[in-house]
Amino acid sequence: SCVTILPFCLCSVSxxxxxxxxxxxxxxxxxxxxxxxxxxxxxVSVVETYQYEDPEDVxxxxxxxxxxxxxHSKAEQFVLVPLHSAPRDAVAEIDALYDVYLAIINKWGTDNIMFLGDFNADCAYVQPSDWSAIRLRTSDLFKWLLPDSADTTVGKSDCAYDR
Incomplete structure (x- = not known):
């Protein structure tokens, strides 16, 4: 598939x-x-992978x-957590990342974690009033790297999918 060929294509031009x-x-x-x-x-090297088990099917x-x-980085080991949330379930899925955070701490004993992805976290999917129900946003444990005012899209819309 294209997915497995892409890294080899990169190696051929780099x-x-x-x-x-x-x-x-x-x-x-x-x-x-x-x-x-x-x-x-x-x-970087991958130390371990983990498919999050979702018993509540969130x-x-x-x-x-x-x-x-x-x-060679300041954080010698860290964890990457991607999420492509379903637009209609974005609030619940983003909030459930808090449970993923707790599971990672329990599994690997680290809180060097970066959440990545297309959260569908703006405009019709996540309203400003929804943020108070999202633990990743209300907890002081987390730092959001992008301000709400940042336009991170290339299209005419300024709906941010990544915060």
Missing amino acids: TSPYDYEISDLLGRDNYKEMYLFIYRTDV FSREPFILRVSAP
Whole structure:
């Protein structure tokens, strides 16, 4: 598939070595997606992967979590957590990332965690009044890197999907 060919294409046009980690197909019903991480092996290495188990079935596409080692960075090990939330369930799915956070601490004993993705976290999907129900936003444990005012889209809309 194109997904597995892409890292090899990168290697053919770059002197840097690449590898990848890919999740299983995730999703409900007939619509499925995969999470794909492509990384430079001379910069980071994957220590362990973890497919979040979602006993409450909150997530349409459960996070596929990577613990990585980056010995030349300030945080020598950290965890990457992607989420592509379902637009209609964005508030509940973003809030449930707090439970993912707790599971990672329990599993790996670290809070060096970065949440990534298309959260569908603006405009019609997450209203300003919804943020008070999202623990990632109300807890002082988390730092949001992008202000709500940042326009991170390339289209005419300024609906941010990444906060």
